[in-house]
Amino acid sequence: MKRIGYLILYASLGFVAIFQLFPIIWLVLFSLKDTREIFGSNPLALPQEWKWENYVKVWEGDVGVYFFNSVWYTAIAIILTVILASMAAFAITRMQWKLSSFVLGLFMVGLMIPVHSALIPLFKMFLSVDLIDKPLSIILTYTAYNLPITLMILLGFYYTLPREIEEAAIIDGCSINRLFFRITLPMTIPVMSTTVIINMIYNWNEFVFVNTFISSDKYKTLTVGIQNFIGQYMTDWGAIGATLVISVLPILLAFFFFSNKVVEGISASAVKG
Amino acid sequence: MKKVMSNKLMIAIYILPALLLIGILIYIPLALTGYYGLMDWDGIGEMTFLGLENYITAIKDMKFWDSAYHSFLLAIFSTLSLFIYLGIALILASKIKGANLLRKIYLIPMLLSSVAIAQLWIKVYNPSNGILNSILSAFGIDNPPVWLGDTSIVLYSIFIPILWQYAGFYILIYYAALKNIPDSLIEAAKIDGASPLQIAFKIKVPLIMGVIKVTVVLAIVGSLKYFDLIYVMTGGGPSGASEVMASYMYKTAFSSYNYGYGSAIGFLLLLITLVVTYLIRKFTSKGDEIQY
Numbered sequence: 147m148k149r150i151g152y153l154i155l156y157a158s159l160g161f162v163a164i165f166q167l168f169p170i171i172w173l174v175l176f177s178l179k180d181t182r183e184i185f186g187s188n189p190l191a192l193p194q195e196w197k198w199e200n201y202v203k204v205w206e207g208d209v210g211v212y213f214f215n216s217v218w219y220t221a222i223a224i225i226l227t228v229i230l231a232s233m234a235a236f237a238i239t240r241m242q243w244k245l246s247s248f249v250l251g252l253f254m255v256g257l258m259i260p261v262h263s264a265l266i267p268l269f270k271m272f273l274s275v276d277l278i279d280k281p282l283s284i285i286l287t288y289t290a291y292n293l294p295i296t297l298m299i300l301l302g303f304y305y306t307l308p309r310e311i312e313e314a315a316i317i318d319g320c321s322i323n324r325l326f327f328r329i330t331l332p333m334t335i336p337v338m339s340t341t342v343i344i345n346m347i348y349n350w351n352e353f354v355f356v357n358t359f360i361s362s363d364k365y366k367t368l369t370v371g372i373q374n375f376i377g378q379y380m381t382d383w384g385a386i387g388a389t390l391v392i393s394v395l396p397i398l399l400a401f402f403f404f405s406n407k408v409v410e411g412i413s414a415s416a417v418k419g
Numbered sequence: 420m421k422k423v424m425s426n427k428l429m430i431a432i433y434i435l436p437a438l439l440l441i442g443i444l445i446y447i448p449l450a451l452t453g454y455y456g457l458m459d460w461d462g463i464g465e466m467t468f469l470g471l472e473n474y475i476t477a478i479k480d481m482k483f484w485d486s487a488y489h490s491f492l493l494a495i496f497s498t499l500s501l502f503i504y505l506g507i508a509l510i511l512a513s514k515i516k517g518a519n520l521l522r523k524i525y526l527i528p529m530l531l532s533s534v535a536i537a538q539l540w541i542k543v544y545n546p547s548n549g550i551l552n553s554i555l556s557a558f559g560i561d562n563p564p565v566w567l568g569d570t571s572i573v574l575y576s577i578f579i580p581i582l583w584q585y586a587g588f589y590i591l592i593y594y595a596a597l598k599n600i601p602d603s604l605i606e607a608a609k610i611d612g613a614s615p616l617q618i619a620f621k622i623k624v625p626l627i628m629g630v631i632k633v634t635v636v637l638a639i640v641g642s643l644k645y646f647d648l649i650y651v652m653t654g655g656g657p658s659g660a661s662e663v664m665a666s667y668m669y670k671t672a673f674s675s676y677n678y679g680y681g682s683a684i685g686f687l688l689l690l691i692t693l694v695v696t697y698l699i700r701k702f703t704s705k706g707d708e709i710q711y
Contacts, residue, residue, distance in 0.1 A: 155510050162507055163524045166586065170527065172550050173539050189553050230437040237433035242425040249438060256441050258696060259449060260644040262665040263689035266672050266682045267451035268444065269462075290444035293437050322429045351532035353647045358673060369534040373651065376538060383542065390535050397530045405523050409591065412526065416592050416633065 177201070177387030184383045200388035204375070208363060209389055212371030217396075219281060219367060220349040223288035227345050228338055230289065231296040236326055238297075239304040240312070250301075256294035261354060269358055283359045284367075288349050295348075296341045299414045303337035343404060344411040350397055368393040449689060456683030461676045473683035483684060485659060486667040487691070489574060493663065494642035496578050497585070501634055504586060508593030509619050522594055526587035533584070533647035540580040541567070541652055567653055570660035577649055577661055584648070585641075589634055596630040597623055632703040639699060643692050664688045 176184050177200060178193045187194075205213075237243075238250055268287065269278070277283040311333075315325050331338075356370040363371070372389050379385040401408050456473050458466040477483050507525075511518045528536065543549050544566035555563045566576040600623060608618050624631070646665035649655065655662035655670065668688060672681025 155513075155515065159507065159510060159515065159521055162586070163521055166525050166528055166583065169539055169543055169550070169583070170531075173542075176542075185548050189548075189550050230440065233433040234437040237430055240424060241430050241433065243427075243430050249434060252438070252446070253441065256445050258640065258692070259445065260665065260688055260692050262644065262646060262668055263452050263685040263692075264445060264448035265669070266455060266678055266685060267448035269673075270451075270455075270678075271443075271448065286440070287444055290440040293441055297437070316423050322423060322426070326433075347530060351534075353532065353534050353651075354669075369532050372538065373534065383548070386538070386542070390538055394531045394535050398527070401523075401527070401530055408530070409523065409526065412529065412588060413591060413595055416588075416637065 173387055173390060176383055177391045179384055181382060181384060197384055200384040201392065204385050204389045204392065208366075208371060208375060209368070209392055211364060212366055212368045212375075213392065215281070215365060215371075216350055216367040216369075219284050219288065220346060223285050223292070223349050224342055224345045226285070226289045227292045227296050228341055231293050231300055231341070232331060232334065232338065233326070234293070234297055235300040235304045236330060239301065240309075240330075253294045253297050257298065261291065265354065265358060272359055278359055279361050279365065281360075281365055284356055284365075287355045287359075288352065292345050292348055295415055296345060299341050299344065299411070300334065300337055302414070303334055307333060339404075340407055340411045340414060343400065343407050344415050346400065347397055347408075347411075452682050452689065453686045454682075455679060456686045458679040458682070460679040460682075462672070462678045463676075466679070469679065473680045474687070476680065477683050477687055482659060482662070483664075483667060483687075486655075486662040486664050489661060490643050490645065490663045490665075492574060493578065493581070493645055494639045497581070497638040497642045498635055500582055500586075501589060501631070501638055504589035505593050505624070505631070507586075508590045508597060509623065511590065512594050512597035512623075513615070513619075518594070522587070522591055524587075525590050528584050529587045531584075534651050536580055536584055537648045537651035540583075544576060568657055570657055573653060573657065573661045577652060580648060580652075581645070585638075589638075592630060592634060593627065596627040600626050632699075635703065636696060636699050640692055640696055643688070643695060664691070 172189060175190065175193065178196050178198070180195070180197050180200075183194060234253070238246055272278045272280075272283045277286075307330075312325060312329060315329055320329070351369060352367070353369045356367050357373075360366055360370065363374075366374075372393055375389055376386050379389075455466070457469060457471065458473075459469045460466040511521060515521070531539075543551050546552060546563075546565055546568075549566075551566070552563050564572055567573055604622065604626075605618060608622055613621070644665060645663055646669065649661055649663055650666050650669065653661045655666045664684070665688060668681050668684040671684060672678050675681075
């Protein structure tokens with residue numbers, strides 16, 4: 147009786163796992179097939195001939211350009227966000243000033259607001275300072291909109307970090323900048339790496355800012371670029387599949403190597419409403 | 420120590436860059452949205468002041484209310500699906516071998532961009548070559564509905580990928596909360612003769628009620644803001660059957676160049692989100708946090 151019960155439990159968990167993986171496996175399979183095979187034979191069979199050409203073809207199209215744009219926007223925005231949020235966390239938890247809790251409140255509320263409600267004025271602002279269709283508009287918005295969640299994750303760590311070392315450094319005559327960059331920041335590397343992962347996922351997958359602010363193909367990221375790109379390849383499912391696989395691969399690789407960090411980061415980001 | 424740490428110049432250097440960024444790029448635009456909603460503006464020319472006309476139009480606009488209705492339907496579906504996620508998490512947390520690997524597998528769709536998910540599921544739903552209809556025809560179902568083209572089912576068709584995307588996220592949160600319950604409580608209940616189902620629903624679920632409330636807020640507010648996946652999958656169609664508030668706002672501004680009216684809808688979206696968040700927090704805040 148008990149064994150049958152366990153069997154049912156495992157079967158239901160297995161079913162969910164299959165449901166979660168199945169579409170992705172199917173995607174990888176058809177990204178490696180030619181059109182005839184995709185439309186003609188068993189959709190779950192391995193490719194008769196592995197069509198790596200699909201990947202070469204789309205990469206030499208514009209996907210390569212979109213990919214590198216995604217990489218460098220994501221990277222620069224991560225560095226800015228994590229440094230600025232660390233400095234803010236340091237100011238809020240270590241320094242003494244009156245408006246500290248009010249400012250913290252501003253960041254907290256920033257977690258809840260719908261991006262779309264700010265989109266039109268942002269568009270007009272960037273238009274008036276000539277940043278529309280410039281990568282800087284994307285890097286600035288990524289940084290600003292990820293600051294609240296990054297700060298929240300960092301704060302939890304800063305509050306629990308023992309202060310004795312920092313106090314001793316100050317007594318020894320260490321300056322604030324030296325204290326922050328040489329002592330505090332290195333101690334927060336574990337939590338910083340969690341925020342890096344979370345920022346990487348958000349920035350890499352972001353759509354609406356790029357779709358709104360960027361119109362030149364040479365500045366588009368993968369999420370927006372693949373939209374137009376897929377339009378050109380209406381019936382060439384192999385090319386579409388290859389494009390999609392390329393666009394999700396970096397995050398999946400990061401997950402494969404740092405899955406515990408990703409799990410930690412995603413759990414911590416649950417405060418984001 | 421105290422003197423060094425209250426140096427005004429240093430405080431400004433550390434807090435101002437982050438504060439200015441969220442002030443200029445989040446708070447000022449939010450306030451301006453409400454103001455632009457009072458304007459007639461095509462995005463390029465001069466703005467002219469209209470007063471409350473855009474807001475009155477929105478309140479009478481059936482398309483806006485339809486989109487709000489769809490957003491709220493998605494919010495209800497998402498909230499109901501939390502029961503499924505909770506059930507799976509309860510099973511997963513009951514000393515299952517491989518639980519850690521399984522919760523990571525469940526999480527994979529959550530890591531993909533909404534655009535990639537939308538493109539993939541457009542293919543899944545493809546009438547002639549999609550994997551869904553291939554499976555259905557293998558079971559002898561030869562006349563499946565047009566999943567994304569039928570106004571009466573398109574919203575459900577869109578909800579399946581949303582379910583797929585977020586399942587791992589909520590299971591992960593519930594699983595972590597369940598693992599935090601001290602074993603001694605569960606052991607005590609077992610000694611008192613409680614059945615596994617009683618332990619699950621009379622002890623475990625009440626103990627993680629705080630986390631469940633948080634996920635309800637996340638699911639509802641997240642649904643009200645939902646945009647990317649729907650915009651890519653259906654563009655709100657066919658004939659508005661899957662339009663949601665954010666996609667209606669986006670199209671009004673950036674496709675129809677009616678930025679004034681778009682801003683008014685954007686501001687209403689903000690108000691609705693804030694009011695709903697406040698209401699759920701208020702209704703779920705009864706009862707104190709549990710201390711172990």
